[in-house]
Amino acid sequence: MNFYDIIQKRQSDRQYSNQPVEREKLNICLEAGRLAPSASNSQPWTFIVVDEPELKDKVARCTFGPLKSFNKFVPQAPVIVVIVMEKAKLTAEIGGRIKNKEYALIDIGIAAEHICLQAAEMGIGSCMLGWFNEKEVKKLLKVPEKKSIPLLITLGYPPKNYRHRDKIRKGKEEVVRYNSY
Numbered sequence: 204m205n206f207y208d209i210i211q212k213r214q215s216d217r218q219y220s221n222q223p224v225e226r227e228k229l230n231i232c233l234e235a236g237r238l239a240p241s242a243s244n245s246q247p248w249t250f251i252v253v254d255e256p257e258l259k260d261k262v263a264r265c266t267f268g269p270l271k272s273f274n275k276f277v278p279q280a281p282v283i284v285v286i287v288m289e290k291a292k293l294t295a296e297i298g299g300r301i302k303n304k305e306y307a308l309i310d311i312g313i314a315a316e317h318i319c320l321q322a323a324e325m326g327i328g329s330c331m332l333g334w335f336n337e338k339e340v341k342k343l344l345k346v347p348e349k350k351s352i353p354l355l356i357t358l359g360y361p362p363k364n365y366r367h368r369d370k371i372r373k374g375k376e377e378v379v380r381y382n383s384y
Contacts, residue, residue, distance in 0.1 A: 216328030219359035235321035280357035
């Protein structure tokens with residue numbers, strides 16, 4: 204499978220089988236995230252792997268929306284990766300202030316997608332989550348109060364015959380421009 208095929212395969216999976224993710228494959232996904240580039244090589248992330256079933260279910264419940272229909276699939280996932288934002292290098296922080304950009308968040312997005320693309324290459328499904336009770340997740344995982352958690356990723360094998368269809372995306376003519384807006 205080439206890289207373009209992996210991009211075509213990668214989707215936000217919202218259904219998982221009960222097959223556990225092998226630790227060896229999980230470690231390969233985490234290594235892909237660890238190797239992601241970052242501003243000034245800050246690597247402003249810590250990955251907390253939550254795979255102990257009881258704790259994972261508690262974290263999963265922190266992702267439910269007010270109507271409990273939001274993220275209802277999360278408890279099915281055998282693994283949740285919690286990404287904690289760490290302090291960036293001074294050069295990245297100063298550059299971010301000057302340019303009014305939060306490079307650490309961009310870096311975390313890159314690392315998260317590395318994890319998800321690696322998972323897709325191995326047949327493991329994933330979904331990035333931005334909706335969750337951060338305060339409660341921090342409490343459950345003993346994350347220091349001053350740190351933030353911008354993103355969670357569910358990982359697991361989708362059930363057989365799970366949706367794999369052509370992606371619905373805007374046309375190139377709507378999103379690609381050359382040399383000016």
